[in-house]
Amino acid sequence: MIELKNVSFTYPNGPRAVDNVSLSIDRGEFVALIGHSGAGKTTLAKLIVGLLKPEAGWVKVGDLDTKTTPVSKIAEHVGYVFQNPDLMIFSATIYNEVAFALRNRGYRENEIKKRVVQALKEVDLGHKPLDTPPYMLSFGEKHRLAIASVLATEPDLLILDEPTTGLDYARCLKLMEICERLVKKGKSVLIITHDFGLIAEYADRVLVMKKGRIIRDGATKEVLGDIEFLEKEGFMPLQSTLLARKLGLKALTPRELASAILERNP
Amino acid sequence: MLAGLYREGDTVFHRLDPRPKLAWTLLVLAASMATQFNGLKSFPVFVSVVLSLALAGIGVKIAFLLIFNASIFLLVTLLIWVSMYSGAGVVLAKLGWLTITDVGLLVALGKFFLIMNPVIAFVVFFASTKPSHIIWAFQKIGVPYKLAFSFVVALGLLPSIIKNAGDVIDVQKARGLALDRGNIFERIRRYAPILIPLISRMMSDVWDLSMVLASRGFGYAKKRTFVDTPSWGRLDTLFLLLSIAFYGGIAVWGLYL
Amino acid sequence: MGALPVELENVYAKYAGSEDWIIEDVTLKVDRGEMVVIMGPSGCGKSTLINVIGGLIPHIVAGVVKGKVKVEGIDILKEGYRAIVGKVGIVYQNPEIQVITRSVSEELAMAPENLGLPRDEIIERVNWALEILGLRGYEKRDPQTLSGGEKQLVAIASVLTMQPRILMLDEPTSMLDHEGTKMVLNAINNLRENTEMTVIVVEHRVEWAVEVADKIIVMDQGRIVLEGSPAEVFSRGEEVKKFGVRPPSVSEVAYELRARGLDIPVPVRLSEAYKVLSEVFSVDRIKER
Numbered sequence: 092m093i094e095l096k097n098v099s100f101t102y103p104n105g106p107r108a109v110d111n112v113s114l115s116i117d118r119g120e121f122v123a124l125i126g127h128s129g130a131g132k133t134t135l136a137k138l139i140v141g142l143l144k145p146e147a148g149w150v151k152v153g154d155l156d157t158k159t160t161p162v163s164k165i166a167e168h169v170g171y172v173f174q175n176p177d178l179m180i181f182s183a184t185i186y187n188e189v190a191f192a193l194r195n196r197g198y199r200e201n202e203i204k205k206r207v208v209q210a211l212k213e214v215d216l217g218h219k220p221l222d223t224p225p226y227m228l229s230f231g232e233k234h235r236l237a238i239a240s241v242l243a244t245e246p247d248l249l250i251l252d253e254p255t256t257g258l259d260y261a262r263c264l265k266l267m268e269i270c271e272r273l274v275k276k277g278k279s280v281l282i283i284t285h286d287f288g289l290i291a292e293y294a295d296r297v298l299v300m301k302k303g304r305i306i307r308d309g310a311t312k313e314v315l316g317d318i319e320f321l322e323k324e325g326f327m328p329l330q331s332t333l334l335a336r337k338l339g340l341k342a343l344t345p346r347e348l349a350s351a352i353l354e355r356n357p
Numbered sequence: 358m359l360a361g362l363y364r365e366g367d368t369v370f371h372r373l374d375p376r377p378k379l380a381w382t383l384l385v386l387a388a389s390m391a392t393q394f395n396g397l398k399s400f401p402v403f404v405s406v407v408l409s410l411a412l413a414g415i416g417v418k419i420a421f422l423l424i425f426n427a428s429i430f431l432l433v434t435l436l437i438w439v440s441m442y443s444g445a446g447v448v449l450a451k452l453g454w455l456t457i458t459d460v461g462l463l464v465a466l467g468k469f470f471l472i473m474n475p476v477i478a479f480v481v482f483f484a485s486t487k488p489s490h491i492i493w494a495f496q497k498i499g500v501p502y503k504l505a506f507s508f509v510v511a512l513g514l515l516p517s518i519i520k521n522a523g524d525v526i527d528v529q530k531a532r533g534l535a536l537d538r539g540n541i542f543e544r545i546r547r548y549a550p551i552l553i554p555l556i557s558r559m560m561s562d563v564w565d566l567s568m569v570l571a572s573r574g575f576g577y578a579k580k581r582t583f584v585d586t587p588s589w590g591r592l593d594t595l596f597l598l599l600s601i602a603f604y605g606g607i608a609v610w611g612l613y614l
Numbered sequence: 615m616g617a618l619p620v621e622l623e624n625v626y627a628k629y630a631g632s633e634d635w636i637i638e639d640v641t642l643k644v645d646r647g648e649m650v651v652i653m654g655p656s657g658c659g660k661s662t663l664i665n666v667i668g669g670l671i672p673h674i675v676a677g678v679v680k681g682k683v684k685v686e687g688i689d690i691l692k693e694g695y696r697a698i699v700g701k702v703g704i705v706y707q708n709p710e711i712q713v714i715t716r717s718v719s720e721e722l723a724m725a726p727e728n729l730g731l732p733r734d735e736i737i738e739r740v741n742w743a744l745e746i747l748g749l750r751g752y753e754k755r756d757p758q759t760l761s762g763g764e765k766q767l768v769a770i771a772s773v774l775t776m777q778p779r780i781l782m783l784d785e786p787t788s789m790l791d792h793e794g795t796k797m798v799l800n801a802i803n804n805l806r807e808n809t810e811m812t813v814i815v816v817e818h819r820v821e822w823a824v825e826v827a828d829k830i831i832v833m834d835q836g837r838i839v840l841e842g843s844p845a846e847v848f849s850r851g852e853e854v855k856k857f858g859v860r861p862p863s864v865s866e867v868a869y870e871l872r873a874r875g876l877d878i879p880v881p882v883r884l885s886e887a888y889k890v891l892s893e894v895f896s897v898d899r900i901k902e903r
Contacts, residue, residue, distance in 0.1 A: 127791045128762055142527045166531040177561070178525050179532075181553035191550070195533030230656055240532065256788055257707075259655040259818070260860040285791055288863065326792045330821050330884050331863040337888050345863045349870030356895045363716065365756075489720055510714055517710065565711045568665070571674040572704040574776065577696065578730025584723045584737060 092117055092279065093139060093169070093248055097148035099303075100138055108134040110303035111148070116248060120279045121270065123290040123311070126300035127325065132283045135300065136250045139281075141165035153247070163195065170241035174253040176233040179240065185211065185228075186221040189240045196244070210239040214269055231262040238269070248279045255286050267293045287329050291315055291343045299324070316343055363488055370413035370485035374587045375494035377597040378482055384604040385478040389471045392611030396466020402607060403470050406477040413485040423477065431469050438465035493583045503576050510566065518559055525554050617687025619780050619812040620644035620667055625683055627659075627666045630676035636662045638836040640681075644780075644814065644829075649806055651823040652816045654833035655858030660816045663833070664784050667814070668702045669695050686779055700729055703773030707785040709765035713757035718749065718768055721757055725776045736775070743771040746808065747801055763794025767801055774805075781805065782814045795819070802826075821862045824848065824882040832857050849880040867891075 093116040100109040108131045116122055126132050137143040138150055141157035150157040152168045173179055182188040189207045198206070211217050214235040219228075225236060234254065241249065249270070255263045267289055270280045284290065290297060290311060297314040299307035301324065307314055315321070318336055321328045335342040335351065342348035370378065385406060392399035424431075439461035446460030483491075488509045495505035529550045620642065627637040637659045644650055652660050662671065667685060671677040673695035683690045688697050706712055715721045722743050726736040744750050747767050752760075757768050766786055773781065783802065787795040799822050805811055806826065817823055823830060824844035832840035832847065834857045840847050848854060848865045855861065861869070864887035868880040878894050881887040 127793050137527065140531055142531060162530050163533040163535070166533065171528065171531055173524070173528055175558075177557055178521065178554045179528050181550045192532040195535065257656065259858040260855075261655060261858040285795075288860070325796075327796070329863055330887075331867060334864055334867065334884060334887050334891075337884075338891060345866035346870055348867045349874070352867075352871065352891065352895060353874060365716075487716070489715065562711055565706065565708060566714075568670060568675070568704075569706060569712050569714075571670055571695075572668060572702070573725040573772065574699045574728040577699050577728050580730060582727045582730055582733055582736060584727060584733055584740075585720065 092153060094151045095139070095148065098138060098145040098150055099147040100134060100143055100145055107303050109138060112303070112305050113148075114298065114305060114308060116279050116281065118247065118277050118279055119274055120296060121274045121294045122279070122281045122296045122298060123294035124281060124283045124298045124300060125285065125290070125326070130300040131303040132300055133252060136171060136252060136281070136283060139248070139250065140169050140171045142171075166192070166246070167196070167244045168246050169248045169250060170244065170246035171250045172238050172241050172252065172254065174256055176230075176237035179237045180225045180233060183224055184222045185216065185219060185225055185236055188225060188236060189243050192240060192243050206243050206245070210242040213242055213272070214239045215265065231258050231265075234258065235266070235269070246278075248281060249273060250281045250283070252283045253285075254282065255284055255289065263289055287315055287327070291329060312343055316341065363486065364414070364484055366414045366485065368412060368414040368485065370409065370481060372592065373485075373596055374589045374593045375486050375490045376497065376589070377593045377600070378486060379494060380597060381600045382475065382478040382482045384600050386475040388604040388607045388611070389474040391608035393467045393471040394464050395611060396463045396470060398607065398611045399467050399470035399474065402474050402604065405603070406474050406481065409481045410477065413481045415481065415484055423480070424473070427473060430472070434469045435465045438468050487585075489583065489585060490587050493586060496581065502581050506575070510570070511563070514559065514562055514566070517562065518555060521558055522551065522555055525551050616646070617684070618643055619646055619686060620814070621682070621684040622667070623682040625666065625679065625681035627662055627671055627679045628677060629671070630678070636836055637666065640836075640838055642831070642838065644812055646812055647810050648828045649813045649826055650815070650829045650831060651827040652814065652831045652833060653818065653820065653823070653859045658833040659836040660833055661784050664704060664782050664814070664816060667780075668704050668782060669698050700725075700776040701778055702780045702782065703776055703778035705766070705769050705773055705781070705783045705786050707788055709762045709769060709789060712769035712772075713760075713765050716756050716758070717753070718755050718757055719753045721768055721772050722775050725772055729776065739775040739777065743774045746774070746805070747771045761794060762790045763797035766790065766794065766798045770798075770801060778811070780812045780814065784816045785818070786815070787817065787819060818860070820860055824862050832859055834858070844882045848882045
C-alpha cells in the first residue's frame, strides 16, 4: 500500500537525512519506527506524506507517486499527526477543527457532519459537545482532537510522531487502544516513539533507523528481544526482556514473562 | 532575528567595543537624516555601510541580496518622491503622467538611503556584536539591563518561531490548506491556521522562558556581573573619532551647504 | 541539625484566574540529601508543586498559595522570592527553551552573573559545573547545536552554578531519546553521589526511579495519594496503576503471577526480581549474565 524504493533526501546545507531507504507498509500493520534523534525518522514520515520530495528513488502511496501528486491529495491517504497538537489546532470549536480538512476538499456539509462525529467517536471524544472550544481540552484530549482531525479524511495510514511525550501512562494506553482499533479495521499505523513498553504491547513490526538508513526491519518480538543489538545501538531494552534473559526464558513483556514462567513451572 | 543575527567571527568590527559601534550606527542614522533630500550627499554614507558589511565579514554578497530585495522598495520610493517633486528643478524626462526632474531623483535617492543606510548599519551592529556585549553596553549607558536582556532574549526566540512556522505550514498544507487561492481578504483569512498555532506556541515559549529566567535569578542584582566584558582600546578611539569626523562632516554638508 | 530543605504543610495552590485548586492539602517533608521522585498522571499538580517549592508561585507567576511553604528554613510566602533566589535550582522539560546564549560558558555564567557574584568566583563555579557534569571541552560550543541530552546537561549545569541546596527537575527526559535519557539520568546519579544536594525529580521512568529514589510520591488531582520507599509504593499491587503510574515491568511480572494465584513478594528492581523469581521457581541458572 505504501512503498518506498531507494529513497534518499538531503536537507539544503545538511547531511543526508534519509539514505537509500526501501520499505513497504501494508494494510492492517502496526509499525513502530525507532531511532535516536537525528536518525531521520521525522524526515522519513514527511517523505511518506509528500511534504518532502525524494531526491532519489520514489514513494508510492497506493498508485500515487508523491513526486507528482499534491500534498493535499496524498494526505487523504496518509494522515500525519505532530508531536505537539498545539501546532495544529486553531479553530474555535472541535467541530470546525475536525471539519477543516474536509472543508478544504469541498465535501458537502452533511457528509462533513457524519465524518466529524465518526472521527471524534473514534478517538473517544464523542461525548464532548461539538461546539466545545479546543482550549478547554486537556493536553491528552487535544492530542486526540488532532488525531481526529486527521482521521476525518479516512486515511489508510496514520503516522504518529512521538505521540506519548507529555502523556501519562493511562492516556498512552488509551491512545494505543485507539490505534489498535484502527488496525483491526484494516488501517495501518506508523508510530514514531522511544517507548519500548508500548511498542512491545501493541506494534507488530519494528523499523530501526540510524543515520538515515533502516538498519533493522522485523517483528517486534524479534527486534526488541535482541538485547545485544539494542544495547550496541545505544537503546535501553525492556527490563522484562532483560529479566527473561536472566531467567533463561524468552519473553518480551511482563505478561509474556509471567506466562513463560508458569509454563516452565506449572 | 536581530539578536539571532550574531555570527561568530574575528573581524575588525567584531573586535570593536560595542559602544563606538552603537555610536556609529546612530551617526549613520543622523547623517542619513541630514542628507535625506539629496541622494548624492548620502551616497558616501551608503558606500561606507556597504564597506562595513565587508569589514564585519558579512560579505558584499549579502548586501546585494539586501538591495535586491529592497529594489521593490526602491522602485516605490522613486515613484512617490519623484512625483511629489515633479514641479521642482530641471525636467529630465516625461513618462506618461510622471515628470522626472533632477530634484525629484535626488530626493528619491535620499529617501531611499534614509532607510537603507541605518538598516544595513544595524544589521552590521547585531551581526558583529555578541548579545551579552550588547546588554553590557546598555547597562553601561544606564539602560536597565532587564530591558535590554528581555529584548535580546525575546529576539532569540525568533529562529525557533521561524522553524515552527515551517512545521505548522507543512501540517496545515497536509490538511488541505491552500494559500495561493482567493482574493486578498480570503488569503488573509487562510493564514489563521498558521498564525494561531504559532502565536499560541510563542506565548507558551515566552511563559516557559520567563520561568527559566526567574529561576536563574534574573533581575536579582542591581548591578549584574559580566564575566566577559569588552575593553576599549586605541582602535575604538580611532574608529569613534573617524566616524564623528566623517558622518559629522556629511551631516553638515547635507544640512547647511 | 539545621532546617529541613523542604517543608510543606497543608499547602493549597492555584494559578491566578483559576477557580479550582491545582494542589490540595499537600504536606511534605524532604530531608537533606534525600532523592525524591514524584509521579502521577498529567494534570495532577506535579509541575505546580515544583513551582511552589521554587517560590515561583505566587511571586513570579500570579497565583494563590495557602499553607506553610518553608525552603531551607525560609518561609517563602512571608519573605518573598529574593530570600531564596539561588537556593533552589529548577530544570525543566524542554531542552530547547532552556538554552539562551550562544556559548556553553556564557550559559553557565548567566545565573551567577545575575546574582551579582564576583567575577573570579563565577569562573570557578563554571569550571566546577563543567567538571562535575563531564562538559569539559564544551566551553565554546554553541548550545543550540547540541543534542537534546547535551542541552539538558547544559541546563543542569547552568543551574548548578548558583550552587543551590536543592535541585528540582521537572520531567527532564521526557523529550529525549534513549541516549539523551541515559546522559541525564547518569548525571543526576552522579550529582547525588558526589554532592550533598537534595534532589526532587518528576519522572515517568519508574525503573530508574526505583533504583535511586529514597522516597517516591504519587500525586493525583492535586493531592499526595501514595508516599513511601519504592518497595512500599509498588508492592501495593494494582493501586499505583489506578493513579496512572506505570509500575516497573519486573513488578508487573509479579502482579501477573499473583493474579494467577501465586503468593510471591513484589520486587521493584531487576536484581531483586531475579532473586525472588529464581528462588521461588526452579529456574535454569545456566544463562547467568
